[in-house]
Amino acid sequence: MKPTVFIAGPVSWNHLVSVDELPAARPHTAFAKAHRKAVGGTSAGKALNLVKLGARVTLRTVVGDDEPGRAVLAVLAGAGVEVIAEVADGPTEQHLNLMDPVGGRVSIYLEVPELREPRHDERAAAALEVADAAVIDLAEHSRPLLGAARAARVPVWCDLHDYDGRSAFHQDFLAAADYLFLNDDGVPDRAELEALLVAAGARVAVATLGADGAMAAAAGAVHRVAAVPVERVVDTNGAGDAFFSGFLVAHLAGAGVPDALTAGATAAARCLGSPDLA
Structure with a gap:
């Protein structure tokens, strides 16, 4: 049977600009060198990758009543994601992403929607009730869903991205996560990063390390996986979400941590070789 995943978090409409x-x-x-517009946002990236990997996905997100939304x-x-769309008073989230040929990126937030009053909490609660996993991504409008997922007794998966070990904004997500993910941008020292994973208190805590692969702390052990080689990096957007999605689907299929890490690294490599998020 297909795994069922509930996601709450941001989507965006991005202008991607490639520079030397x-x-x-x-x-x-x-x-x-080139530029184009495309869907973005970490929750869109996860939703699209999870659907590609065979999951049934419901995404609760926020958009504006506008053309980007x-x-x-x-x-x-079009990809087969069921969307619960809360409509903000303002515009849809939009980014300007500057990207260099070696994977560097500067993301400039042009618009950030503010959700004043959610109208579809009942739909979100119903989707949570049947979910095998609840992915609650970083956003103020998704923060209330942490408690809803806990109340529904659905395992909570959180991606803290470039968490530095101190940021107050991340603390609710860190505390709620059964399965925790982050990258090494906020804590580049590997020994410090490993200590952060071990101390996180999650069932599994994973850090992606770019070209150095990934590591995970689980049940008192630390596991590592090498990055899967990519002949040509086309676009780094979405690679972290692809890793997360590959790990999640493998885990729900019964894989242990080492095999789930390998599945994540494989999904990330496919994403890196593609111009799309998935």
């Missing part, structure tokens, strides 16, 4: 190198902090002129919803619906 990320701009220095000084006034100057730069030329784009309609474009995002069309992509998600």
Whole structure:
């Protein structure tokens, strides 16, 4: 049977701009090598990757009543994601992403929606009740779903991205997570990062390490996996979400931590070789 995953978190409509190198902090002129617009946001990335991997996905998110919002919803619906769309008063989230050829990225938030009053809590609660896993991504509008997932007794999966071990914004998500993910941007020292994973208190805590693969702490042991080689990196957007999704689907299929890490690394490599999030 297909695993059923509930996701709460942000989606966006992004303008992706490829440059020879990320701009220095000084006034100057730069030329784009290429640019395009596409769906983005960590919850969209996870939803699209999970569907590709065979999961049944319900995504509760926030969009504006505008063309970017309609474009995002069309992509998600076309991929087979069931969307519970809360409509914000303002515009849909939008980013300007500057990307260099070696995987560097600067993401500039152009618009961030504010949800004043959710209208579909009952639909979200019903989707949570039948979910095998609840992915609650970083956003103020998804924060209340941490408690809802706990109340429904659904395992909570949280991706803290570049958490530095101290940020107050992340603490609710850290405390609620049964399965915890982050990258090494916030804590580049590997010994410190391993200690953070061990001390997190989650059933499994995973850190992705870019070209160095990933490591996970679970049941008192630390596991490591190498990155899967990629002949040509096309686009780094979504690679972390692909890793997360590969790990999650493998775990729900009964894989242990080492095999789930390998599944995550394989999914990330496929994403890196593609211009799309999944």
